[in-house]
Amino acid sequence: xxxxxxxxxxxxxxxxxxxxxxxxxxxxxxxxxxxxxxxxxxxxxxxxxxxxxxxxxxxxxxxxxxxxxxxxxxxxxxxxxxxxxxxxxxxxxxxxxxxxxxxxxxxxxxxxxxxxxxxxxxxxxxxxxxxxxxxxxxxxxxxxxxxxxxxxxxxxxxxxxxxxxxxxxxxxxxxxxxxxxxxxxxxxxxxxxxxxxxxxxxxxxxxxxxxxxxxxxxxxxxxxxxxxxxxxxxxxxxxxxxxxxxxxxxxxxxxxx
Amino acid sequence: xxxxxxxxxxxxxxxxxxxxxxxxxxxxxxxxxxxxxxxxxxxxxxxxxxxxxxxxxxxxxxxxxxxxxxxxxxxxxxxxxxxxxxxxxxxxxxxxxxxxxxxxxxxxxxxxxxxxxxxxxxxxxxxxxxxxxxxxxxxxxxxxxxxxxxxxxxxxxxxxxxxxxxxxxxxxxxxxxxxxxxxxxxxxxxxxxxxxxxxxxxxxxxxxxxxxxxxxxxxxxxxxxxxxxxxxxxxxxxxxx
Numbered sequence: 378x379x380x381x382x383x384x385x386x387x388x389x390x391x392x393x394x395x396x397x398x399x400x401x402x403x404x405x406x407x408x409x410x411x412x413x414x415x416x417x418x419x420x421x422x423x424x425x426x427x428x429x430x431x432x433x434x435x436x437x438x439x440x441x442x443x444x445x446x447x448x449x450x451x452x453x454x455x456x457x458x459x460x461x462x463x464x465x466x467x468x469x470x471x472x473x474x475x476x477x478x479x480x481x482x483x484x485x486x487x488x489x490x491x492x493x494x495x496x497x498x499x500x501x502x503x504x505x506x507x508x509x510x511x512x513x514x515x516x517x518x519x520x521x522x523x524x525x526x527x528x529x530x531x532x533x534x535x536x537x538x539x540x541x542x543x544x545x546x547x548x549x550x551x552x553x554x555x556x557x558x559x560x561x562x563x564x565x566x567x568x569x570x571x572x573x574x575x576x577x578x579x580x581x582x583x584x585x586x587x588x589x590x591x592x593x594x595x596x597x598x599x600x601x602x603x604x605x606x607x608x609x610x611x612x613x614x615x616x617x618x619x620x621x622x623x624x625x626x627x628x629x630x631x632x633x634x
Numbered sequence: 635x636x637x638x639x640x641x642x643x644x645x646x647x648x649x650x651x652x653x654x655x656x657x658x659x660x661x662x663x664x665x666x667x668x669x670x671x672x673x674x675x676x677x678x679x680x681x682x683x684x685x686x687x688x689x690x691x692x693x694x695x696x697x698x699x700x701x702x703x704x705x706x707x708x709x710x711x712x713x714x715x716x717x718x719x720x721x722x723x724x725x726x727x728x729x730x731x732x733x734x735x736x737x738x739x740x741x742x743x744x745x746x747x748x749x750x751x752x753x754x755x756x757x758x759x760x761x762x763x764x765x766x767x768x769x770x771x772x773x774x775x776x777x778x779x780x781x782x783x784x785x786x787x788x789x790x791x792x793x794x795x796x797x798x799x800x801x802x803x804x805x806x807x808x809x810x811x812x813x814x815x816x817x818x819x820x821x822x823x824x825x826x827x828x829x830x831x832x833x834x835x836x837x838x839x840x841x842x843x844x845x846x847x848x849x850x851x852x853x854x855x856x857x858x859x860x861x862x863x864x865x866x867x868x869x870x871x872x873x874x875x
Binding site: 486487488490491493494497498500501502504505583587590593594609610611612 | 646649650653654655750751753754755756757758760761762764765766767768778781796
């Protein structure tokens with residue numbers, strides 16, 4: 378009598394990955410099965426053996442690896458932020474790293490639900506924790522690459538006074554790093570039985586727009602201002618337009634002098 | 635704590651199954667009544683559509699956000715409930731012989747898919763609103779308003795289309811024929827569109843206007859209907875010199 382609902386809830390069983398002849402499945406290589414126990418191993422794996430990271434993200438204790446990857450992302454973005462801050466110096470030495478690390482994490486958080494939805498809609502069997510892990514991997518790879526670009530960025534920031542030029546340079550570095558990060562994410566996506574990549578590509582556009590808009594929402598990152606956050610709300614296209622106009626005006630006045 | 639986490643994982647796995655469109659499992663779900671699953675679908679609709687509604691109204695005022703967070707899921711639930719009987723009667727007439735409960739369950743699941751998508755997009759929409767200049771007469775006449783409106787329409791259209799694609803797949807599996815599933819889907823879409831449009835008209839405003847007060851219902855909520863208004867607008871265009 379107490380049994381209101383005699384039918385037990387039906388939870389679909391996990392569908393094992395479809396084996397494609399000639400294509401190695403995650404974990405087929407014994408090297409991919411070696412657990413990633415520390416930060417150095419995580420960095421080494423994402424650069425040299427990304428499949429090892431993808432395999433480890435499917436294991437029950439993936440939470441530790443995700444935490445490590447997020448920690449590396451935060452530290453690397455803080456370091457790159459200091460390099461960005463050296464252009465203006467002063468308060469920007471702490472404001473730029475804080476804004477870059479915060480902006481990156483918030484962008485990822487904003488886009489995580491839509492990534493999971495697109496993953497499911499494409500038929501992928503990836504669990505939420507795996508999607509979180511792949512996104513953390515994207516952030517880690519992206520920020521590690523930014524560290525690689527940091528010396529070049531620093532040299533340029535010490536030798537130019539043009540805000541627009543430095544902004545463009547940082548955007549180019551960020552874009553290159555993001556492409557590699559997205560390649561990692563797409564590779565992980567491909568290993569989860571996804572039927573189509575259309576949803577993933579749509580998400581990439583959303584992620585890029587959110588990340589670029591975040592740089593405008595948290596401005597100034599390279600230059601200086603009286604307040605930590607902007608007083609006026611703007612979309613990134615109009616902000617970039619304003620920056621270019623200001624640069625043009627500066628150039629004209631310098632030419633007149 | 636562990637039991638709650640396991641419960642949450644089960645719920646998430648069920649929503650993921652709906653999103654993936656695993657028709658075999660979904661058809662089995664629609665065949666047997668399960669109060670817990672029904673409650674989960676209602677909760678996803680309330681939470682997902684409510685969150686999206688809140689982002690929609692937030693640009694005007696936080697109070698407007700609260701109102702739309704209530705109104706948006708309400709439209710979905712009222713449309714589902716209002717057309718339930720009609721949809722259940724039309725299905726056998728169009729060749730799909732399924733009981734009322736199964737028909738209702740299939741429609742509810744399609745709205746659950748749509749609401750889950752809406753909910754997942756709400757952080758992106760909220761970020762967009764946060765970056766927009768405050769709502770003013772100037773902002774409403776500019777590109778920002780059009781952009782926000784179009785972004786809302788695009789997300790709702792995507793969520794609605796995906797929900798209906800999943801419903802079509804379920805109906806095709808239940809009826810064993812794509813032609814029958816298509817007929818039933820078109821009938822349901824027509825009914826839902828007809829009732830849904832009027833409910834949205836009664837429950838307006840959603841985004842809101844800077845020149846009008848923040849209110850749950852407009853004073854003219856029950857004056858006229860959506861179709862009358864469309865007809866008057868058409869007549870105005872056709873008869874204006």
